[in-house]
Amino acid sequence: MKKTNSQSRKSQQGTRPSNKAASKTSLYQQITDKLLAQMEKGVIPWKRPWKILDNGMAEVPTNYVTKKSYRGINLMLLSCNAYSRPYYMTYRQAQSQGGQVKKGEKGHLVVFYKTLTQQQESGKDKILFWERPSVVFNIDQIEGIDFRQPDLLIGQPDQTLLNERCEAVYQNFPAPPRLVNQQLDRAFYQRSTDVVNMPPVQAFTTPAMYYSVLFHELTHATGHTNRLNRDDLGAGAMGSQSYSREELTAELGAAFLGAVCGINQQDQAIQIQTASYLKGYMRALKDDVTLFYKASQQAQKAVDHILNRSYETVPQPEENDVAESV
Incomplete structure (x- = not known):
């Protein structure tokens, strides 16, 4: 035929x-x-x-x-x-x-x-x-297309340049939270005083781990009332949906900033730290199917604020007359 x-x-x-499939799910x-x-x-x-x-x-x-x-x-x-x-x-x-x-x-x-x-x-x-x-x-x-792709780095990244890019993230943060080293055994963001406490870099197994934790706390700081005024920041007890969403927002924000700087996300210390929270995130996702979507949206807004650029809601590459519906 x-x-x-x-x-x-x-x-x-x-x-x-x-x-039809998209309408069912x-x-x-x-x-x-x-x-x-x-x-x-x-x-x-x-x-x-x-x-x-x-x-x-x-x-x-x-x-x-x-x-x-x-x-x-x-x-x-x-x-x-x-x-x-x-x-x-x-x-x-x-x-x-x-x-x-x-x-x-x-x-x-x-x-x-x-x-x-x-x-x-x-x-x-x-x-x-x-x-x-x-x-x-x-x-x-x-x-049918002769694809031309950017060259990959040969060898290991220059650690000095990587550190400089990571330091520039905090330096360029508009009206950033105060960065202190008052408690040497834990990292946290305190909303009431707008302070990020970080142990010294020597306390971490790798510089990548230090900056990943710093970026996590800086993402939390964007939720302050003088910045993005995120409702989830400090709103719920550990294990609640708002707590899980805020922690996931900070995790994603740290990963997004790490990509900008060129941090190797496969750093073993980074993987071990995140894996410890994985089961909790999985439970939260099963309870609320919007959790990951909302957290990723909040994380992108946070990263754009930290990098001092406008949050883009529209310009995804698929939309400009080339979008195709599922």
């Missing part, structure tokens, strides 16, 4: 989740299911073995066409995939570059925002946004 043109196109596009549930599947294997989605580029930055999931790195929940979702290089495209982007998704390949879930500007009675515009699922494909799933 001869295939119709529409059938031929469908067979060439690879497998994508259907609209909420977007948050899809996100949670994917992340829990990794965590149940002992894999920490936000502590992935990112390679280091020759410019010293971590090679995080990036849209090949726009050259923009994925952010927030999309960074986490795509970091779960085991490809040789983390570059992605939508189906339409692949076509626009003269390529084609290989037959039978499955797309990977990402989320982008649609916006609507609504004028209020006061005359001021209010921007409303909502999430939409989309799919992207890794360049290993695409044929």
Whole structure:
């Protein structure tokens, strides 16, 4: 039987989740299911073995066409995939570059925002946004394009330069919390005094561990009323949903900042510390399917505040006329 043109196109596009399937399972549930599947294997989605580029930055999931790195929940979702290089495209982007998704390949879930500007009675515009699922494909799933990728770092990163980049994070933090070394055996953020206490770097097994802990506490500090005024900061007892969400926000914020600086997330000390909290996060995720999504959104806002840049709600690489619905 001869295939119709529409059938031929469908067979060439690879497998994508259907609209019917997406309607049966909420977007948050899809996100949670994917992340829990990794965590149940002992894999920490936000502590992935990112390679280091020759410019010293971590090679995080990036849209090949726009050259923009994925952010927030999309960074986490795509970091779960085991490809040789983390570059992605939508189906339409692949076509626009003269390529084609290989037959039978499955797309990977990402989320982008649609916006609507609504004028209020006061005359001021209010921007409303909502999430939409989309799919992207890794360049290993695409044929017909001569992909050119950034060079990777040969050898080990320069520790001095790495330390300088990490120190610059705190130095560039607008109106940062005060950094003290009053208690040498524990790191914490105290909201009432707006102080981050850090043991000296010599107290940590590696510099990477020191800066990861510092970034964790700095992320907490962004929740202060004079900054992002995050409701979860100090709102709940240990084990509560608000406590879990705030701790996960700080964990993700530390990982995002580490990627900016080029910290090796596979540092053994970092992995051991995070693994101790893994079961607690898994329980919290099973109780609230929105937890990881909300925490990743809060973490991205925190990182943007620390780095003194505007939080972007819209410009995900999939949206600009190349988005494809799940």
